[in-house]
């Protein structure tokens with residue numbers, strides 16, 4: 001799939017990096033893993049110099065475009081004044097004020113450097129606030145690499161057990177068995193199961209954490225009323241509702257899923273689009289809950305206000321506030337989704353589209369998808385075969401249909417047209 005420089009770089013990398021990469025998700029297999037030279041706007045170039053229309057967008061952070069000049073200029077201006085002080089500066093206060101203004105449920109925030117950190121801190125705060133230890137999460141949702149929620153992110157559907165009594169499955173060796181005691185898992189969109197679990201355990205649950213849509217499983221949307229049910233039940237049982245907006249925040253609306261669905265969680269977590277690719281994350285929410293930080297509740301980190309991240313967040317949020325960026329992305333994303341839908345329909349391939357124009361996916365060979373168990377029955381071989389053919393022709397979605405297609409401001413109508421032409425061709429090819 002990739003050229004000779006890619007292959008020789010992978011061989012070098014395999015000697016010094018486990019799997020030849022710095023995050024397991026970047027390893028597609030020996031001989032079929034891309035290595036990147038550079039990226040600009042909606043495009044990237046591999047080390048062999050081949051150009052791609054990028055729909056992975058680094059798994060979501062790139063909301064404006066790669067190497068976006070106004071963001072990079074602000075970062076350069078700020079880092080020339082020093083990058084880290086272990087003291088607080090004005091810019092991070094300004095960015096905190098911007099998040100509070102843009103996200104409906106956020107009254108106070110603290111910064112972190114990655115989504116993993118943001119969710120880990122939010123969970124600590126929720127446990128400290130409630131004095132409880134149990135966490136409820138949904139199968140197929142991913143909240144980062146810490147042991148608290150790295151359960152039932154992805155496993156063969158059989159491993160999850162019966163949907164009435166799901167088995168939490170650790171996603172890695174090395175997670176202490178004792179952590180199992182603190183986690184309850186359920187299929188996403190399982191209204192009845194959620195109400196049942198809340199009846200039995202609600203008063204022991206510190207937090208219900210969920211992505212608003214399954215950003216790590218085909219961007220499966222919440223069914224009408226599901227997020228509202230979580231809001232209502234968590235309130236009734238005194239649990240903290242953590243909405244993990246690491247993928248949806250500053251992407252599906254300026255105020256994220258909170259604005260999109262009109263839902264107010266107690267805490268929310270951000271990373272990715274907050275900094276257009278720079279290392280910045282945040283968690284925040286109700287003042288009453290956030291104010292316990294520093295009063296017997298620990299949170300911090302050497303790099304939590306790193307200048308590149310904070311400067312990038314400032315520039316990114318300023319642009320989102322001043323221009324109709326997300327509306328533009330939505331229009332182009334909708335065209336792409338509609339075009340792909342038409343291609344699958346013309347070729348009699350059942351395809352369920354999920355997500356939003358700015359981050360969407362499609363599951364092939366199925367009629368409906370409401371949780372990871374449904375997604376698991378879709379035609380992965382067909383999805384993968386199409387992704388491989390698209391990548392060969394210079395269109396790069398992720399090869400795994402769990403990972404949504406991400407749009408950025410610099411995807412043009414011409415990029416959309418080219419993508420549709422490629423998919424029209426390759427879908428015909430696989431039908432032969």
Ligand SMILES: Cc1ncc(COP(=O)(O)O)c(C=O)c1O
Nearest residue numbers: 114115116142143144246247271
């Ligand atoms: C919803 C969600 N939460 C948390 C994380 C973890 O973020 P990070 O990779 O920045 O640690 C991710 C990463 O993909 C995510 O999608």
